[in-house]
Amino acid sequence: MTPTNGNAEREITTPTPLIDERGRLNRDAVGWMRRPLLDTSGIDGRRSWGRNKRWEYWCVMTPTHIMAATVSSIDYAGVHEVWVFDRETQESIGHGATVPLARDTVLPRSLGDGPASASTRDMSIEIVDTEAGGAAGGLPEGRGMDAAGTRLRARAPRVRFDVTAAVPPGHECLGVVVPWSDTRFQYTVKDVARPASGTLCIDDVEYDVPAGRSWAVLDHGRGRWPYDVRWNWGAGSGECDGHTIGIQIGGQWTVGSGSTENAFVLDGKLHKISQELRWQYDTQNYLEPWRITGDDIDLTFEPFYDKGTRTNLGVLQSHTDQCFGTYSGWFRDADGAATEFRGIEGWAEDVHNRW
Numbered sequence: 001m002t003p004t005n006g007n008a009e010r011e012i013t014t015p016t017p018l019i020d021e022r023g024r025l026n027r028d029a030v031g032w033m034r035r036p037l038l039d040t041s042g043i044d045g046r047r048s049w050g051r052n053k054r055w056e057y058w059c060v061m062t063p064t065h066i067m068a069a070t071v072s073s074i075d076y077a078g079v080h081e082v083w084v085f086d087r088e089t090q091e092s093i094g095h096g097a098t099v100p101l102a103r104d105t106v107l108p109r110s111l112g113d114g115p116a117s118a119s120t121r122d123m124s125i126e127i128v129d130t131e132a133g134g135a136a137g138g139l140p141e142g143r144g145m146d147a148a149g150t151r152l153r154a155r156a157p158r159v160r161f162d163v164t165a166a167v168p169p170g171h172e173c174l175g176v177v178v179p180w181s182d183t184r185f186q187y188t189v190k191d192v193a194r195p196a197s198g199t200l201c202i203d204d205v206e207y208d209v210p211a212g213r214s215w216a217v218l219d220h221g222r223g224r225w226p227y228d229v230r231w232n233w234g235a236g237s238g239e240c241d242g243h244t245i246g247i248q249i250g251g252q253w254t255v256g257s258g259s260t261e262n263a264f265v266l267d268g269k270l271h272k273i274s275q276e277l278r279w280q281y282d283t284q285n286y287l288e289p290w291r292i293t294g295d296d297i298d299l300t301f302e303p304f305y306d307k308g309t310r311t312n313l314g315v316l317q318s319h320t321d322q323c324f325g326t327y328s329g330w331f332r333d334a335d336g337a338a339t340e341f342r343g344i345e346g347w348a349e350d351v352h353n354r355w
Helices: none
Strands: 052-061 065-073 077-086 092-100 116-119 124-129 149-156 159-166 174-179 185-202 205-209 215-224 228-240 243-251 262-266 269-273 278-280 290-294 297-313 316-332 338-354
Touching (some): 065 116, 065 149, 077 159, 077 316, 149 215, 185 262, 243 338
Antiparallel strands (some): 052 215, 116 124, 174 185, 185 215, 228 243
């Protein structure tokens, strides 16, 4: 698909290594893709240590709860979290761990090459692709999305959940390489609108994660980052007027790189937006409506909860406001066809990291 506006981003259609034989960014990997095609095995901390960032983040929204699990390594530490939010009572139950040198952290060399897991005395997370039923969406063998789904299991004080995020036939996601330089770059896979089902337990009370009304989103990251960085990320999943809608938008961190992480998914098909978007929100009151606009997309996001977190561990600092709410608006594909929608649930965040 040719972008309607913005950068002339290149679509990657064949498996490609993220780094070259020198351990630097492989320029042939710069572009975007509809499925995870990159070999990221070189981001392992052996040749270059200290700037590698690797993570798997999953968030699941149901009519009654929100659940999230993070397994990550930033070389000198593993940073993990299990989080559950009760939408009726507004109770937030979160457990995080920062583990020196990322001990007992397991992350696959490339997406789909194996499980991800983390374990501490009080918390455990396991992320495993479920049994394949044939390649979904024509994906190459061994690049991860050829599984029938992904099983997410997490346990922490007071909470545990067991959820499967399905991969519908033909489902596409967004992969993007953001090249700041030959030594600083990021490969991200944002997979929105994954149908979810399973169970959640809070204080031994079991809640259903109802199929058809629950949605999972993956943020898979591999790269080498600058120390100080800011970003916006927004994601939404749901159904409206008989269509499955997935929203994937980003800002700040991609500016000037020639890449964007903006797209929407309509009934499983990805439509790329190769343009930086305009983000408008009130940093003094994140619960005021947000506006995210561009030539081919116009969104209003109305938050109902701000998951604000502040971390200051010396070298590791983070300032995050992740707001959960509802999207409405429209987007336009490369053929000029516009799709209007409302009631698509998800989140939008404003992050400043020193890491």
